[in-house]
Amino acid sequence: MNPDIAISEAESVVMDILWRAHPASADEVIAALAGQQDWQEATIKTLLNRLLNKGAIKADKDGRRYLYSPLLQREQWLSQESDSLLERLFGGRVAPLVAHFSKQRKLSRSDIAELKRLIEGLGNDDAN
Amino acid sequence: MNPDIAISEAESVVMDILWRAHPASADEVIAALAGQQDWQEATIKTLLNRLLNKGAIKADKDGRRYLYSPLLQREQWLSQESDSLLERLFGGRVAPLVAHFSKQRKLSRSDIAELKRLIEGLGNDDAN
């Protein structure tokens, strides 16, 4: 479908704002980022434009300004990013990844509980 | 300790060779990469040098050439990469990450089995 839209790190920060609340004007995005990122307004405008040019967001005219909304879905982006890491680092297998976190003691007690619940709810799916 | 050595994508491909078998001469690295990457020798030499300059590998003189070995450990790099992704995308929690893969049907049957085993070997702090 959507041929993978590549989002840079800085761009993804802007996307995050829009995923949380859209549509949003440039000003609203800038406001939301103040205190979180130390960016000039101009910087954020540039990022919005780059996102626009690569089709990751759309802009609807609202009087003299625009209201921005995401086109790229957060879920899709999550998949792109995490699949790529999974592939590159763990040969595409999830278990080794979890094993890694477990080895690093990155699993909180609630993680473990949640995983238990998750795994148990899976037993009978499809092939491979 | 080691203040995060940043490795680029291409560099990590070279590291992978060295992690698999070290020390290795430039020629051996080049040989190992032939057929896997479509890089000129010069490109690989450059990557080796950049890795050297950033302290990710070391070079021991062996006659007229060098033998390269990793300094940055694979485990450490895996952690850098996966922790950063986990933080950025899933707020640092492992369970949501696994949930994501599960939702995307990225869990193979053997993944599930392995995860089951893994998780079971963990929960022995208190009951349940």
Add this chain to the structure above:
DNA sequence: CAACATCGATTACTCGTGTAATCATCGCCA
């Protein structure tokens, strides 16, 4: 109506990265 404010678009500049050619050094063979 003219000056001004606002907002997006354009332009700019630096750095890292991917990719590679070329340079310099040094041991080896004829």
Add this chain to the structure above:
DNA sequence: TGGCGATGATTACACGAGTAATCGATGTTG
């Protein structure tokens, strides 16, 4: 022993990303 070949070092160059200033259009207001 002097040129050759191998090997690492240096240099190159385009492109994306981060960061931002400035321009241009357009709407607002006295």
